[in-house]
Amino acid sequence: METLRVVELYSGIGGMHSALKESGIPAQVVAAIDINTTANQIYKHNFPDTPLWNKTIEGISLDDFNKLSFDMILMSPPCQPFTRIGLQGDIRDSRTKSFLYILDLLPRLCKLPRFILLENVKGFESSSARELLVKTLKECGYTFKEVMVSPTSVGIPNSRLRYFMIAKISPEDFSSQKVRLADSQPKLTFRANISPEPTVTISFIKKHDHFLYKLETGTELQRKMKQNSVQSVRMVQDFLEPQMEVNLEHYLLPPKTLLRYALILDIVQPTCRRSTCFTKGYGRYVEGTGSVLQCCMETEMQSVFAGLDQCSEEEKLQRLSTLKLRYFTPREVANLMGFPQSFSFPEQITSKQQYKVLGNSLNVVVVSRLLQLLVS
Numbered sequence: 001m002e003t004l005r006v007v008e009l010y011s012g013i014g015g016m017h018s019a020l021k022e023s024g025i026p027a028q029v030v031a032a033i034d035i036n037t038t039a040n041q042i043y044k045h046n047f048p049d050t051p052l053w054n055k056t057i058e059g060i061s062l063d064d065f066n067k068l069s070f071d072m073i074l075m076s077p078p079c080q081p082f083t084r085i086g087l088q089g090d091i092r093d094s095r096t097k098s099f100l101y102i103l104d105l106l107p108r109l110c111k112l113p114r115f116i117l118l119e120n121v122k123g124f125e126s127s128s129a130r131e132l133l134v135k136t137l138k139e140c141g142y143t144f145k146e147v148m149v150s151p152t153s154v155g156i157p158n159s160r161l162r163y164f165m166i167a168k169i170s171p172e173d174f175s176s177q178k179v180r181l182a183d184s185q186p187k188l189t190f191r192a193n194i195s196p197e198p199t200v201t202i203s204f205i206k207k208h209d210h211f212l213y214k215l216e217t218g219t220e221l222q223r224k225m226k227q228n229s230v231q232s233v234r235m236v237q238d239f240l241e242p243q244m245e246v247n248l249e250h251y252l253l254p255p256k257t258l259l260r261y262a263l264i265l266d267i268v269q270p271t272c273r274r275s276t277c278f279t280k281g282y283g284r285y286v287e288g289t290g291s292v293l294q295c296c297m298e299t300e301m302q303s304v305f306a307g308l309d310q311c312s313e314e315e316k317l318q319r320l321s322t323l324k325l326r327y328f329t330p331r332e333v334a335n336l337m338g339f340p341q342s343f344s345f346p347e348q349i350t351s352k353q354q355y356k357v358l359g360n361s362l363n364v365v366v367v368s369r370l371l372q373l374l375v376s
């Protein structure tokens with residue numbers, strides 16, 4: 001197969017580029033485009049030979065795109081217009097402008113790229129932006145497939161359910177083909193339908209004026225236990241740094257966080273086969289930003305949490321501290337997101353920045369499998 005010329009739009013830290021390398025497809029990224037200076041420093045550090053354009057996509061002319069004469073587009077447009085938590089501004093949100101520009105540009109290119117892969121959050125599948133994407137692809141003669149995939153589908157103990165569109169110009173219609181992975185791992189099937197995740201109802205209990213505690217429901221607990229029993233998913237411990245190398249002082253949860261958020265933390269042990277999605281606020285905010293790791297396994301969770309609300313602050317802290325709860329390090333988050341060991345951060349990038357850019361990125365293994373499927 002000839003070397004594909006690839007354009008990586010919204011390149012961030014290069015999750016797509018890493019996935020392309022991982023896929024083994026002969027390819028060269030001829031331009032990576034992003035406006036985030038921190039992400040761009042990290043991209044440059046990891047892919048020094050790739051032309052990186054620090055420009056807005058909508059500021060690049062049709063002519064400049066034509067000059068790249070590319071065969072593939074990889075892109076993760078900004079997801080805020082489509083997230084459940086956001087305002088769901090969709091195509092009315094100014095952050096969708098660059099994506100609409102790409103859709104407008106695509107039919108006018110001298111040469112249509114043979115392959116397109118797009119990643120976005122859950123919520124995109126029901127957006128007007130997706131409708132416009134489908135319309136444009138159909139008009140240009142692409143055949144395409146849409147899937148919702150989480151890394152657990154490829155054996156990684158991390159939830160990150162994302163929407164993917166893979167499209168190609170091809171005489172055969174691959175839209176009805178089953179999305180199936182075949183490799184050395186047990187055969188795993190993607191969730192090829194776009195169905196909603198089970199809804200979990202969580203109860204809020206206001207204990208003190210300024211403390212908001214959230215309790216886990218039976219449904220939630222059952223879901224976690226079920227996730228932990230899926231043998232095709234590896235254990236969290238396979239993705240951890242050697243414990244001696246982790247500066248505990250830096251990553252242990254501070255007393256204030258323990259006292260305030262103990263009951264809403266998603267705690268995982270090294271032998272778990274699950275962890276929640278790491279978002280850009282990980283390490284700064286606690287609620288819904290990603291799991292924390294229990295380092296001391298001698299302590300029973302039950303003995304810490306039973307009757308905790310009856311304890312004095314001092315006693316609470318004393319009990320909670322025995323679990324030795326810590327944040328996953330950025331390297332461990334990168335591992336759970338499938339980044340190769342060769343991927344690294346420049347020295348000047350702080351942990352906070354590392355969590356932030358990783359939270360915006362994607363699962364490399366998932367994308368590399370989808371690329372293989374797309375190009376095969």
Ligand SMILES: C[S@@+](CC[C@H](N)C(=O)[O-])C[C@H]1O[C@@H](n2cnc3c(N)ncnc32)[C@H](O)[C@@H]1O
Binds near residue numbers: 014
């Ligand atoms: C969801 S992130 C993509 C992350 C990337 N796939 C990665 O692996 O890190 C979206 C990226 O789009 C960039 N971006 C947003 N609007 C842009 C625009 N108009 N032109 C160029 N880049 C833009 C942001 O700076 C951000 O890095």
